[in-house]
Amino acid sequence: MNSLLRRAYNWLDERLQLESLVKFMGKKYVPVHRNSVWYYFGGVSLFLFLIQVITGILLLLYYKGSDQLAFESIQFIMSKVAFGWLIRSIHSWAANLFILAVLIHMFSVFFEKAYRKPREITWVTGMLMFFLALGFGFSGYLLPWNELAFFATKVGTDIAGVVPIVGKPLMKFLRGGTDVTGATLSRFFGFHVAVFPGIFTILLGTHLLLVQRQGISEPMGHENQPGSERKTMPFFPNFLLRDLLLWLIVLNVLAILAVFFPWDLGRKADPFASAPSGIKPEWYFLFMFQTLKYLPAKFVFVDGEVLGILGFGAAGLLWLLVPFWDARSARGESNRFLNYMGLFVVVYIIFFTVVGWIA
Amino acid sequence: MNLPARIGFVLAFAAPLAMAQAPHDQCLTCHQALGDEPSTLFQHDVHFRHGISCADCHGGNRNSEEVEDAMNKSAGYLGVPKGDAISAVCAGCHSSRSKMSQYGSRLPVGQLEMLSESVHGRLAISGKARIVQCTTCHNAHGIVSPKDPSSPVYPLNAPTTCAKCHAQASYMRLYDPALPVDQIEKYRTSVHGIRNAKGDPKTAQCTSCHGSHDIRSAKDAKSSVYATNLPATCAHCHSDAAYMKEYRIPTDQYEKYARSVHGVALMQKKDLGAPACNNCHGNHGATPPGVESISKVCGTCHALNADLFSASPHKRAFDERHLPECETCHGNHEIVPATEQLLGAGRGAVCGKCHTAGESSGGYQTAGLMRSLSDSLLLEEGKATALVEKAEQKGMEVGEARFMLRDVHQSRLESRTMVHAFDRQRFEDVTSKGLKAAAVVSTEAQGALDEYVFRRVGLGIATLIITILAVSLHLYIRKLERKQSHASVT
Numbered sequence: 001m002n003s004l005l006r007r008a009y010n011w012l013d014e015r016l017q018l019e020s021l022v023k024f025m026g027k028k029y030v031p032v033h034r035n036s037v038w039y040y041f042g043g044v045s046l047f048l049f050l051i052q053v054i055t056g057i058l059l060l061l062y063y064k065g066s067d068q069l070a071f072e073s074i075q076f077i078m079s080k081v082a083f084g085w086l087i088r089s090i091h092s093w094a095a096n097l098f099i100l101a102v103l104i105h106m107f108s109v110f111f112e113k114a115y116r117k118p119r120e121i122t123w124v125t126g127m128l129m130f131f132l133a134l135g136f137g138f139s140g141y142l143l144p145w146n147e148l149a150f151f152a153t154k155v156g157t158d159i160a161g162v163v164p165i166v167g168k169p170l171m172k173f174l175r176g177g178t179d180v181t182g183a184t185l186s187r188f189f190g191f192h193v194a195v196f197p198g199i200f201t202i203l204l205g206t207h208l209l210l211v212q213r214q215g216i217s218e219p220m221g222h223e224n225q226p227g228s229e230r231k232t233m234p235f236f237p238n239f240l241l242r243d244l245l246l247w248l249i250v251l252n253v254l255a256i257l258a259v260f261f262p263w264d265l266g267r268k269a270d271p272f273a274s275a276p277s278g279i280k281p282e283w284y285f286l287f288m289f290q291t292l293k294y295l296p297a298k299f300v301f302v303d304g305e306v307l308g309i310l311g312f313g314a315a316g317l318l319w320l321l322v323p324f325w326d327a328r329s330a331r332g333e334s335n336r337f338l339n340y341m342g343l344f345v346v347v348y349i350i351f352f353t354v355v356g357w358i359a
Numbered sequence: 360m361n362l363p364a365r366i367g368f369v370l371a372f373a374a375p376l377a378m379a380q381a382p383h384d385q386c387l388t389c390h391q392a393l394g395d396e397p398s399t400l401f402q403h404d405v406h407f408r409h410g411i412s413c414a415d416c417h418g419g420n421r422n423s424e425e426v427e428d429a430m431n432k433s434a435g436y437l438g439v440p441k442g443d444a445i446s447a448v449c450a451g452c453h454s455s456r457s458k459m460s461q462y463g464s465r466l467p468v469g470q471l472e473m474l475s476e477s478v479h480g481r482l483a484i485s486g487k488a489r490i491v492q493c494t495t496c497h498n499a500h501g502i503v504s505p506k507d508p509s510s511p512v513y514p515l516n517a518p519t520t521c522a523k524c525h526a527q528a529s530y531m532r533l534y535d536p537a538l539p540v541d542q543i544e545k546y547r548t549s550v551h552g553i554r555n556a557k558g559d560p561k562t563a564q565c566t567s568c569h570g571s572h573d574i575r576s577a578k579d580a581k582s583s584v585y586a587t588n589l590p591a592t593c594a595h596c597h598s599d600a601a602y603m604k605e606y607r608i609p610t611d612q613y614e615k616y617a618r619s620v621h622g623v624a625l626m627q628k629k630d631l632g633a634p635a636c637n638n639c640h641g642n643h644g645a646t647p648p649g650v651e652s653i654s655k656v657c658g659t660c661h662a663l664n665a666d667l668f669s670a671s672p673h674k675r676a677f678d679e680r681h682l683p684e685c686e687t688c689h690g691n692h693e694i695v696p697a698t699e700q701l702l703g704a705g706r707g708a709v710c711g712k713c714h715t716a717g718e719s720s721g722g723y724q725t726a727g728l729m730r731s732l733s734d735s736l737l738l739e740e741g742k743a744t745a746l747v748e749k750a751e752q753k754g755m756e757v758g759e760a761r762f763m764l765r766d767v768h769q770s771r772l773e774s775r776t777m778v779h780a781f782d783r784q785r786f787e788d789v790t791s792k793g794l795k796a797a798a799v800v801s802t803e804a805q806g807a808l809d810e811y812v813f814r815r816v817g818l819g820i821a822t823l824i825i826t827i828l829a830v831s832l833h834l835y836i837r838k839l840e841r842k843q844s845h846a847s848v849t
Binding site for chain 2: 075078079085086234237238241242244245248249251252255256259261262264265
């Protein structure tokens with residue numbers, strides 16, 4: 001058996017020069033320290049993204065992206081297609097876990113200041129992928145064309161329409177018209193399965209390439225420790241096998257969620273029906289949605305909602321550009337202000353998400 | 360003799376004669392001498408008998424013999440009131456409890472307010488006054504109590520008084536072109552109208568149902584003849600045993616109706632599609648439907664049932680026996696929801712009233728078969744519904760089965776209608792369609808429940824495999840790292 005595998009490997013090696021790749025990976029080391037656990041969330045995010053790609057492709061075999069057929073096609077997938085229920089539930093659950101994993105990965109990088117020179121581009125590509133993940137979530141949420149999704153999209157695109165100057169054209173562009181209709185579904189479907197994956201693949205390729213090229217970031221001060229105290233672990237096979245172990249656990253969690261909490265389909269959207277009470281966006285938008293609800297109608301001369309949206313926009317931009325204005329971390333010095341700011345953001349998001357969820 | 364000369368004559372000769380009689384009312388004295396109609400009528404007026412003078416309504420000085428003085432506008436003379444001023448003059452006393460008490464009257468004092476809120480209180484086409492003033496119905500001079508047979512609002516006269524406007528198409532078109540103008544004609548054909556014409560003031564006439572001063576459009580939810588209020592309006596007389604005693608008809612119709620499927624739908628569920636008394640009996644032409652017309656009356660809503668019945672063998676059989684069609688099986692006022700219990704020959708069923716086991720027509724057997732099929736369909740629908748609900752509770756997607764349940768229910772409703780054809784084959788066709796649909800739904804729902812179990816078993820197996828893989832991987836990593844650690848030491 002072993003000889004058979006060896007022969008197969010040799011056959012491939014002669015053609016693909018795998019030996020050099022194995023040697024390259026064998027030279028890669030992952031720092032081991034008390035915060036090493038956070039390194040795994042990048043891998044988990046990647047695994048969940050791959051699951052999304054696979055299950056998404058499988059769903060595409062049956063899904064029909066029109067307002068007349070979308071709901072029925074998912075109903076068909078859920079009830080008639082062999083394991084269709086499993087694929088759809090895993091796709092929905094994995095989407096949420098993916099955003100959760102990406103959030104954890106992002107905050108771990110932020111608090112470790114792993115974005116500092118020379119990894120600014122890695123951070124920016126990561127952040128852009130995070131924004132795209134939110135876009136995946138927002139566009140995918142509408143695709144079942146059910147009541148909740150329809151009205152949540154209406155509310156979501158309404159909020160986009162509040163942005164000064166570009167808001168109205170943006171809203172019209174997103175909706176494919178003045179209202180949420182079948183045209184909105186068609187373009188959301190297009191964004192979800194073509195535009196976003198295309199951009200995401202480029203960003204992901206760059207991100208992974210940079211991680212491989214630059215290696216995994218060490219915590220601040222770690223590199224100054226004497227060689228005997230700097231613990232590391234080979235990326236291949238040690239870290240990769242641990243990654244695999246975690247992926248297996250995540251896969252099992254997904255299966256448990258899909259079986260015990262199958263993703264509800266709800267009722268088909270009726271554009272002429274009145275909006276059901278308690279319309280809420282997906283949990284990852286909830287903190288922003290809840291904040292906008294608490295803002296006063298007018299703040300001096302500016303609409304509270306406009307101010308809120310602009311505030312979140314500015315905060316997002318600052319967050320995206322943090323490697324370029326955090327000079328202390330770039331110099332290898334600790335930046336307490338950023339730590340407290342990050343902590344505030346985490347608490348803020350958790351608090352308003354919980355409040356929004358309860359409300 | 361011209362008018363000033365006549366007035367001069369009256370003042371010179373007739374007035375002193377009149378003044379000798381108490382109470383002194385110079386207006387009446389002069390106008391009587393002129394022989395005009397208002398003063399003649401006013402002598403029979405209830406107001407005249409209570410000492411109310413012309414000047415109390417028209418203004419002016421009742422004591423002055425001089426025309427210029429008696430009818431001096433600067434001294435308050437109004438002349439003949441016009442438009443809303445007419446009702447305002449009446450309301451001067453009739454809306455004042457204290458003034459009415461002075462004359463010993465116990466009449467209600469809110470008539471003008473009620474009139475103003477009524478359909479007649481809307482602005483007339485002139486845009487200057489209400490459509491109806493007090494005098495429109497009560498007259499201006501010669502007003503008598505509504506209990507007086509000569510009053511235009513006395514029960515025997517009220518229909519004619521109302522018809523003065525309501526039977527005039529050209530007039531009614533100005534206000535409500537859609538409102539019929541044949542109420543009086545219909546009324547005269549009704550039991551109420553016939554008795555009213557014969558001189559019975561107790562039978563219902565316009566005001567008995569519509570009210571008097573507070574008449575509202577029948578579409579107004581506050582109207583006494585609005586669909587949901589109508590049964591109580593009819594019951595006002597028809598449930599009063601003492602009042603109805605001389606007519607020798609039952610007085611429990613309202614109680615029965617309130618319990619009926621129609622009464623519950625209309626009065627409790629506020630379903631305006633459900634019939635009130637007038638939908639079966641007529642409103643202005645109210646009369647009990649005859650034996651031969653019952654199916655037509657019920658058929659105005661239950662059209663399919665009526666058509667099937669009319670084409671069925673039962674039509675002839677019922678006609679020959681003078682049996683009221685729908686009523687024989689369903690009753691009249693107390694129509695309960697038609698369930699499967701009505702069908703067949705067993706307890707609570709109605710077919711057994713006529714059909715017996717030994718008869719040659721086969722009706723008894725057909726009734727039994729129809730009941731059996733009907734029960735089966737009900738049972739299968741119940742089973743299928745329970746299975747779908749169970750699957751839904753377990754989070755299974757059974758939307759299609761849930762949708763198909765409608766077909767089962769529809770078949771059951773169709774079968775209830777098809778009963779009225781009393782045709783075994785057609786009934787079997789409808790019920791078998793429902794039974795087949797119920798079987799498909801049950802299979803689908805049961806499949807979903809089986810799938811539910813399969814998923815859990817599958818998850819258990821998958822978890823076991825993943826756990827074995829994970830543990831193996833963990834052990835392999837440990838082994839590998841031990842080996843690496845050993846190698847680095849050596």
